Amino acid sequence: MRRHRRAKIVATLGPSSSDEATVRALFETGVDVFRLNFSHGTHAEHRARHALVRAVEAEAGRPIGILADLQGPKLRIGTFRGGEASLAQGQRFTLGLGDAPGDETCVGVPHAEIFAALEPGAEVLLDDGRVRLRVAACGPDHAETVVLTPGILSDRKGLNLPGATLPIDAVTVKDREDLAFALGLGIDWVALSFVQGPEDIASARRLVPDDVAIVTKLEKPAALDCLEEIVDLSDALMVARGDLGVELAPEDVPAAQKRIVHVARTAGKPVVIATQMLDSMMNAPAPTRAEASDVATAVYDGADALMLSGESAAGRYPLEAVAMMNRIIEHVERDEAYRRYVHWQQQDPEATTADAITAAARQVAETLDAASIVTYTTSGSTAVRAARERPKARILVLTPSRDTARRLALVWGVHCVHTDDATGFTDMVERACAQALDARHAAPGERIVITAGVPFGTPGATNVLRIARLAG
Numbered sequence: 001m002r003r004h005r006r007a008k009i010v011a012t013l014g015p016s017s018s019d020e021a022t023v024r025a026l027f028e029t030g031v032d033v034f035r036l037n038f039s040h041g042t043h044a045e046h047r048a049r050h051a052l053v054r055a056v057e058a059e060a061g062r063p064i065g066i067l068a069d070l071q072g073p074k075l076r077i078g079t080f081r082g083g084e085a086s087l088a089q090g091q092r093f094t095l096g097l098g099d100a101p102g103d104e105t106c107v108g109v110p111h112a113e114i115f116a117a118l119e120p121g122a123e124v125l126l127d128d129g130r131v132r133l134r135v136a137a138c139g140p141d142h143a144e145t146v147v148l149t150p151g152i153l154s155d156r157k158g159l160n161l162p163g164a165t166l167p168i169d170a171v172t173v174k175d176r177e178d179l180a181f182a183l184g185l186g187i188d189w190v191a192l193s194f195v196q197g198p199e200d201i202a203s204a205r206r207l208v209p210d211d212v213a214i215v216t217k218l219e220k221p222a223a224l225d226c227l228e229e230i231v232d233l234s235d236a237l238m239v240a241r242g243d244l245g246v247e248l249a250p251e252d253v254p255a256a257q258k259r260i261v262h263v264a265r266t267a268g269k270p271v272v273i274a275t276q277m278l279d280s281m282m283n284a285p286a287p288t289r290a291e292a293s294d295v296a297t298a299v300y301d302g303a304d305a306l307m308l309s310g311e312s313a314a315g316r317y318p319l320e321a322v323a324m325m326n327r328i329i330e331h332v333e334r335d336e337a338y339r340r341y342v343h344w345q346q347q348d349p350e351a352t353t354a355d356a357i358t359a360a361a362r363q364v365a366e367t368l369d370a371a372s373i374v375t376y377t378t379s380g381s382t383a384v385r386a387a388r389e390r391p392k393a394r395i396l397v398l399t400p401s402r403d404t405a406r407r408l409a410l411v412w413g414v415h416c417v418h419t420d421d422a423t424g425f426t427d428m429v430e431r432a433c434a435q436a437l438d439a440r441h442a443a444p445g446e447r448i449v450i451t452a453g454v455p456f457g458t459p460g461a462t463n464v465l466r467i468a469r470l471a472g
Contacts, residue, residue: 444472
């Protein structure tokens, strides 16, 4: 199956998409990577969804990526005696350490770390910012606040501290259990939530094996203060606009998104734009014009992938949401202005042999109007470099590693084929021509540009560029 677009689609599985027919239809409609959201669902449910994806993959004969998204240290208030409480503007409201049921005057918070980070004058956001509090006084086990924005609070709503860096590990006990389970399934990517600094990624690295890649979700303002260091340590980035949009002012989110995409693109790391992209399609078969523009903007900005959350997991129109995202991406990529934007974003290659070969492949392909760039890779690093160049020619990746092929499903413009590695120069050219023809990346008589590493099968040794013409 050949996609007619370069940017990829990630879709979350959930109650609306947990049967084989729907998963198959989602893939055929355009999904490249499926997300298992460990903030919801049981291990049994995630195991069943993982099995469905792998069954569809085997049937389609095309690698499909699976992303396990860990919940992270999501902070929540406790419960209320009546299930909810109404807070009035200007009233006093106490946050207290513990699990005791609350009322209109107080609520328990089972996170001691929160009180360690609070100080008078700080703001506390509850229920995704719908209720805002200001701290008047605080201690190690309590905070006296004044209600700035009133509202009704119900049990276990989320809590955010804008601008505060919490003394808390990004990988919780629950995350460790979920991660061990997900690794046992054989997932390809793991997403870290609520990362505050590079040390959070370094900590997670000790738990994640080398054949599983890490997506760092950027949803804390503190992470933006050390963005370059976080990008260096990550395999990919995700602009998680849900919580980021709670802790940042709404008008600051677009600039933050563009900065993250730019830094990730400069470093050659895949970047995903997520949250509320087609949110109205939770309940409607078509998006708003603003949502369509939002999706298009992410493509123009150079994102590798766009993600659907509730739209595909719990919405009424999961297939329609994927089809709409697919159509928007295709329309943007056919726009003449898109290539100009891509050209303006072009990054200089790093001073390495692999980068020099990959940059040369793009230039040669453009000069010769080659139909495809065929890249041999074992680890996937050469394919990521090729995608960083954003070539006009299609990128066909041949790899002997099924794990690598699945991971690369997230990367811009990459079409992966799981095949044996080349055994010599003649086999390299013949295999590349045959696969380009089979994948319809080139037609008889057209030229392709081939990159590989010698000795063959050596990870990270890309040092060969070859031009070939398909017989015909």
